[in-house]
Each structure stands twice: as structure tokens, then as C-alpha cells.
Amino acid sequence: MTTGLVVRPAREADLAAMAELTGLAYTEVDRRTFQRDWPDPQPRTPERDAAWERRTAHALRTDPEGCWVAELDGRVVGCAISRVRELMWILSSFAVAPDVQGRGVGTQLLAAALHHGRGCLRGMFAASADPAAVRRYRLAGFTLHPQMFLTGTVDRDALPVVERVREGSAGDIDLMNSVDRQTRGAAHLSDHEALLEQFRLLVCETSSSQGYAYVGAGGSPVLAAATTRRTASDLVWEAFASSSPGSTVSLHHVTAANQWAIDVGLAARLSVHTSGYLCLRGMKPPAPYVHHGSLL
Ligand SMILES: CC(C)(COP(=O)(O)OP(=O)(O)OC[C@H]1O[C@@H](n2cnc3c(N)ncnc32)[C@H](O)[C@@H]1OP(=O)(O)O)[C@@H](O)C(=O)NCCC(=O)NCCS
Structure with a gap:
């Protein structure tokens, strides 16, 4: 127990402090756990900080009871x-701020956030490789599914001809919510608005399948969901095709249930690595599905 610690609901005025704190804590874990042949972890860029703040501001509005901070002597420490x-x-x-970790702050924060989900059938989130975090999650009853990621330069000669993939828009939210329910068991609802603000959307509809993918500026898919593996693969290929020749693309958060994604990455001549876990409760790893790191 840490004397003087207050755990209270997060407010909009805490956004900047929370962005700084999460950026610091995640970079510190990456420095501790990254593999020697990976590039050195870099601090989160101001653009990514701003994106984090926008996504979190959205959660403060939709889920005020799910967002908590820990304050110690007036400083936000978790x-x-x-x-x-x-x-x-x-x-x-x-x-939790690196200098305050290991003193029980994380345990209290997680208990408060879990209380928000007490009526839920399922739970889902992506965990870092931090052993302290992973311990907390398993003790809270989540199953741990190791995640792979693929990264490298796309072999342009390997790009297949992809048909029926089109640009998406807010008009596709119903379609996407339906694919979400079929693949991960719950729709993203207003989180699609937050994703649409930040990423390019690709949609694929055929007579027998539907799917979508959000794609980052460099051609890296950040979320892909479809009712068939073929459609999911087409969406990832279309994203890869949009990368600039010679630039690096990545496909993160691939679980063992999604071998199709590994096959696409390997066919594009990307290399495969493992990092972190998908933590689940009341469900199996979604497929065909590659989750977003924080909106899942
Ligand atoms: C994960 C995190 C939020 C936990 O907060 P915290 O205040 O340090 O957590 P607590 O002190 O309440 O609990 C840590 C637990 O991990 C254990 N632990 C600490 N180091 C560990 C290690 N190397 N291996 C295994 N367990 C470890 C502690 O013993 C404690 O477990 P116990 O209470 O059962 O003894 C914090 O460590 C953190 O910010 N990590 C970096 C960012 C991160 O990875 N966040 C998770 C993203 S998904």
C-alpha cells in the first residue's frame, strides 16, 4: 500500500499527463524487452501522443466509469x-510511472477498471511483454495468447491482383459492426468513428463474404477483420500494395489462430517475430482478425 495514493476517475484535464506517463512507461518496457536485432525503441512521437489523447478523450466521453488515474502528492502516477x-x-x-512501479498501484487501477466490465461476458486487450503486467493479467483470469508481428519491405513482385476492395467511409459502419460481431463477438460502435479519423479504410464485399481493414499512412494495416480468410488476405495485400516501394511495413498483433496473416506476410517477404500477448476472457482468439492495439 502506498501512503498518500488516491485512485480517482480520470478527467479531460489529466489527458496530457496520462499521455506523457503512458509514453514513458511503454518506451521503458520496450527498452527492457526488445530483441537485439530489432531497431532501438524510440520515445512516442508528438503525433502519436496526440492520437493517443484523441482516442482516450473519446473513452472519457463514452466510458467515464472505465477510466481511472492514480495520484500521488498531486502528481498523476498511473x-x-x-x-x-x-x-x-x-x-x-x-x-504506472516507472519510479512508482511494483508498489501495488497497478493492482488498484486494474481492479477499478475491471469493475467497469463486471456485467460483460467477454474481455479483450493487447499486453506488452512486461512480466509484471502479464502476471497481473493472468491473476485476473485472462488467457494469454502470444502475438506475432511481421515487418520488412514488401516484395513488389509478390503483390497479387486484388479485386473488389474499395475505399470505405462512415457509410460502412453498419457493415463493419456486423463483421465485428461475427469475428470478435462485439461491435466497435463509436470506436469506428475514432478509427476513421486516424486511418484509411478499405472494405471488401462479395456475394459470400465481407471484411474491412484500417490502414496507416505507410501502408501498414492496423486492424483487419473479415468473414473469410480469403477476404482478410485480400485486404492486407491491398494495404501492402499502397506502401511506397522500399519503405518498411508492419503487421502487428497476429495470433496463432490467424495463420492466413502469417502466410500473407511471408509471401510479401516480411520477417516474423513475437511480441506481447492478446489477453482474453470468455472467448477464443478472433479470426480472421488482426486486432488494433488499443481499440482491439
Ligand atoms: C504493468 C504495470 C501497470 C503494473 O503496475 P505496478 O504498479 O507496477 O503493479 P503492482 O505493483 O500492483 O503489481 C506488479 C506485480 O508484478 C510482479 N512483478 C514485478 N516484476 C515482475 C517480474 N519481473 N516478473 C514477474 N512479476 C513481476 C509484482 O510482484 C506484483 O505482483 P504481486 O502483487 O502478485 O506480487 C506497470 O508495471 C507498468 O506501467 N508497466 C509498463 C507499462 C506496461 O507494460 N503496461 C501494460 C501494457 S498492456
Whole structure:
């Protein structure tokens, strides 16, 4: 127990402090756990900080009871941001300042955020490789599914001809919510608005399948969901095709249930690595599905 510690609901005025704190804590874990042949972890850029703040501001509006900070002597030293979508509880961010870790702060924050999901059937979030975090999650009853990622330069000669993939828009939210329910068991609802603000959307519809993918500026898919592996693969290929020749693309958060994604990455001549875990409760790893790191 840490004397003087207050755990209270997070407010909009805490956003900048929480962004700084999560950026610091995540970079510190990456420095401790990254593999020697990976590039050195870099601090979160101001653009990514701003994106984190926008996503978290959205959670503060939709899930005020799921967002908590820990304050010690007037300083924000930890936060847990969670949201409930249909009957799924999602942990989007969880961090304690490196100099205060290991003193029980994280345990209290996680308990408060978990309380927000007490009526949920399912739970889902992506965990870092931090052994302290992983211990907390398993003790809270989550199953741990190791995540792979693929990264490298796309072999342009390997790009297949992809048909029926089109640009998406807010008009596709119903379609996407339906694919979400079929793949991960709960729709993203208003989180699609937050994703649409930050990423390019690709949609694929055929007579027998539907799917979508959000794609970062460099051509890296950040979320892909479809009702068939073929459609999911087409969406990832289309994203890869949009990368600039010679630039690096990555496909993160691939679980063992999604071998199709590994096959696409390997066919594009990317290399495969492992990092972190998908933590689940009341469900199996979604497929065909590659989750977003914080909106899942
Ligand atoms: C994960 C995190 C939020 C936990 O907060 P915290 O205040 O340090 O957590 P607590 O002190 O309440 O609990 C830490 C637990 O991990 C254990 N632990 C600490 N180091 C460990 C290690 N190397 N291996 C295994 N367990 C470890 C502690 O013993 C404690 O467990 P116990 O209470 O059962 O003894 C914090 O460590 C953090 O910010 N990590 C970096 C960011 C991160 O990875 N966040 C998670 C993203 S998904």
C-alpha cells in the first residue's frame, strides 16, 4: 500500500499527463524487452501522443466509469483506460510511472477498471511483454495468447491482383459492426468513428463474404477483420500494395489462430517475430482478425 495514493476517475484535464506517463512507461518496457536485432525503441512521437489523447478523450466521453488515474502528492502516477462495447470489456491503456512501479498501484487501477466490465461476458486487450503486467493479467483470469508481428519491405513482385476492395467511409459502419460481431463477438460502435479519423479504410464485399481493414499512412494495416480468410488476405495485400516501394511495413498483433496473416506476410517477404500477448476472457482468439492495439 502506498501512503498518500488516491485512485480517482480520470478527467479531460489529466489527458496530457496520462499521455506523457503512458509514453514513458511503454518506451521503458520496450527498452527492457526488445530483441537485439530489432531497431532501438524510440520515445512516442508528438503525433502519436496526440492520437493517443484523441482516442482516450473519446473513452472519457463514452466510458467515464472505465477510466481511472492514480495520484500521488498531486502528481498523476498511473492510469487505466477501459471501455465496454456491447458485452465486451476492453482495456485500452494501463501504465504506472516507472519510479512508482511494483508498489501495488497497478493492482488498484486494474481492479477499478475491471469493475467497469463486471456485467460483460467477454474481455479483450493487447499486453506488452512486461512480466509484471502479464502476471497481473493472468491473476485476473485472462488467457494469454502470444502475438506475432511481421515487418520488412514488401516484395513488389509478390503483390497479387486484388479485386473488389474499395475505399470505405462512415457509410460502412453498419457493415463493419456486423463483421465485428461475427469475428470478435462485439461491435466497435463509436470506436469506428475514432478509427476513421486516424486511418484509411478499405472494405471488401462479395456475394459470400465481407471484411474491412484500417490502414496507416505507410501502408501498414492496423486492424483487419473479415468473414473469410480469403477476404482478410485480400485486404492486407491491398494495404501492402499502397506502401511506397522500399519503405518498411508492419503487421502487428497476429495470433496463432490467424495463420492466413502469417502466410500473407511471408509471401510479401516480411520477417516474423513475437511480441506481447492478446489477453482474453470468455472467448477464443478472433479470426480472421488482426486486432488494433488499443481499440482491439
Ligand atoms: C504493468 C504495470 C501497470 C503494473 O503496475 P505496478 O504498479 O507496477 O503493479 P503492482 O505493483 O500492483 O503489481 C506488479 C506485480 O508484478 C510482479 N512483478 C514485478 N516484476 C515482475 C517480474 N519481473 N516478473 C514477474 N512479476 C513481476 C509484482 O510482484 C506484483 O505482483 P504481486 O502483487 O502478485 O506480487 C506497470 O508495471 C507498468 O506501467 N508497466 C509498463 C507499462 C506496461 O507494460 N503496461 C501494460 C501494457 S498492456
